[in-house]
Amino acid sequence: MTAPTSQRPVMLTGGAGYIGSHTCVALHEAGHPVVVVDDFSNSHPRVLDRIETISGVRPSLERGDVLDTAWLCSVFERHDPAAVIHLAGVKAVGESVANPIKYFDINIGGSISLMKAMQAHRQQVGRLSPLVFSSTATVYGEPSRVPITEDFPLTFESPYAHTKLVVEQMLGAVGRSESSWKVAVLRYFNPVGAHRSGLIGEDPSGTPNNLMPFVSQVAVGRQAHLNVFGDDYPTIDGTGVRDYLHVMDLAEGHVRATQALMDGCDSFTVNLGTGIGHSVLQVVKAFEAACGKPIPYRIAARRPGDVAAYFADPGKAHKLLGWQARRDLGQMCSDAWAWQSLNPKGYREQE
Ligand code: WQD
Numbered sequence: 001m002t003a004p005t006s007q008r009p010v011m012l013t014g015g016a017g018y019i020g021s022h023t024c025v026a027l028h029e030a031g032h033p034v035v036v037v038d039d040f041s042n043s044h045p046r047v048l049d050r051i052e053t054i055s056g057v058r059p060s061l062e063r064g065d066v067l068d069t070a071w072l073c074s075v076f077e078r079h080d081p082a083a084v085i086h087l088a089g090v091k092a093v094g095e096s097v098a099n100p101i102k103y104f105d106i107n108i109g110g111s112i113s114l115m116k117a118m119q120a121h122r123q124q125v126g127r128l129s130p131l132v133f134s135s136t137a138t139v140y141g142e143p144s145r146v147p148i149t150e151d152f153p154l155t156f157e158s159p160y161a162h163t164k165l166v167v168e169q170m171l172g173a174v175g176r177s178e179s180s181w182k183v184a185v186l187r188y189f190n191p192v193g194a195h196r197s198g199l200i201g202e203d204p205s206g207t208p209n210n211l212m213p214f215v216s217q218v219a220v221g222r223q224a225h226l227n228v229f230g231d232d233y234p235t236i237d238g239t240g241v242r243d244y245l246h247v248m249d250l251a252e253g254h255v256r257a258t259q260a261l262m263d264g265c266d267s268f269t270v271n272l273g274t275g276i277g278h279s280v281l282q283v284v285k286a287f288e289a290a291c292g293k294p295i296p297y298r299i300a301a302r303r304p305g306d307v308a309a310y311f312a313d314p315g316k317a318h319k320l321l322g323w324q325a326r327r328d329l330g331q332m333c334s335d336a337w338a339w340q341s342l343n344p345k346g347y348r349e350q351e
């Protein structure tokens with residue numbers, strides 16, 4: 001006997017990670033049970049306790065590697081998910097240049113493994129779960145202009161972006177071969193911030209590559225100063241401009257996309273961004289206002305691979321899903337600071 005769709009869980013691969021934990025909270029808020037699939041290679045089991053504290057509901061947990069297709073098939077048998085959100089993967093651009101095979105294996109191999117498990121489950125139950133795929137704005141490379149719409153040319157500047165583009169293309173091919181595949185591709189701009197409770201947040205291992213967690217660690221005393229990678233770009237103050245998006249806005253975008261597919265919407269691709277660009281120095285100033293401390297910085301050389309400016313045109317997501325970002329840069333910084341000040345060493349605090 002199949003449970004009604006509303007009682008079947010949404011499967012979150014990588015659900016204990018930064019985006020995953022916030023998406024789990026947003027799914028709970030929307031009334032969806034969740035099964036988290038995670039091997040904790042880039043996350044911490046303590047996240048599940050924090051999710052339960054926030055939402056009063058604990059997600060089911062399946063601990064394992066999405067590359068293990070046989071195990072993943074057993075997960076589908078046990079949970080018969082109403083939808084799948086595929087977040088499990090690796091996303092450090094610099095690391096992907098140094099170790100491209102790891103990125104091809106995990107990001108592309110992991111997605112193939114998931115698609116095979118979904119196909120096997122369909123043979124068991126006679127229906128295919130809708131799939132939401134976590135992609136990235138870096139598939140646009142260096143845009144010829146801004147803001148960026150979904151029909152812009154696609155390319156890649158790093159093995160990381162290459163893997164995301166390949167998976168997008170694989171999903172497109174599968175959808176063309178069998179219309180029963182319903183896929184939402186979400187191209188993230190720059191997710192930052194944390195749930196307003198400060199109980200979950202971004203917890204990068206090692207020295208942060210990204211701006212917001214690095215600034216946050218300067219504020220809490222884990223880093224001495226910020227290196228601003230170039231102040232000679234053709235932007236408002238010479239520093240890089242990006243479309244920073246509150247992670248809870250991003251999470252709510254996942255819920256809207258999942259619900260649209262579950263309601264019978266055809267496959268689609270949307271940008272998830274605010275449509276507003278902020279420079280590095282504007283982020284520093286906003287964070288100083290949020291934390292009440294100076295953020296010392298030095299101008300350093302440009303980082304290879306960086307582009308001057310990119311930000312989204314989020315009009316399609318608004319029109320198709322009724323979604324738009326609701327939180328501004330000030331809230332992104334204050335929520336990021338709430339998380340960092342409550343958890344100076346991230347989830348490893350109590351270890
Ligand atoms: C933002 C701006 C830097 C750090 C990357 C990935 C992308 C996505 C988000 C996965 C730039 C400047 C940064 C620092 C700095 N990840 N900066 N000093 O590069 O836009 O995007 O993360 O999906 O795929 O490419 O984000 O936060 O690294 O940089 O001056 O210590 O901050 O030059 O202008 P980016 P970022």
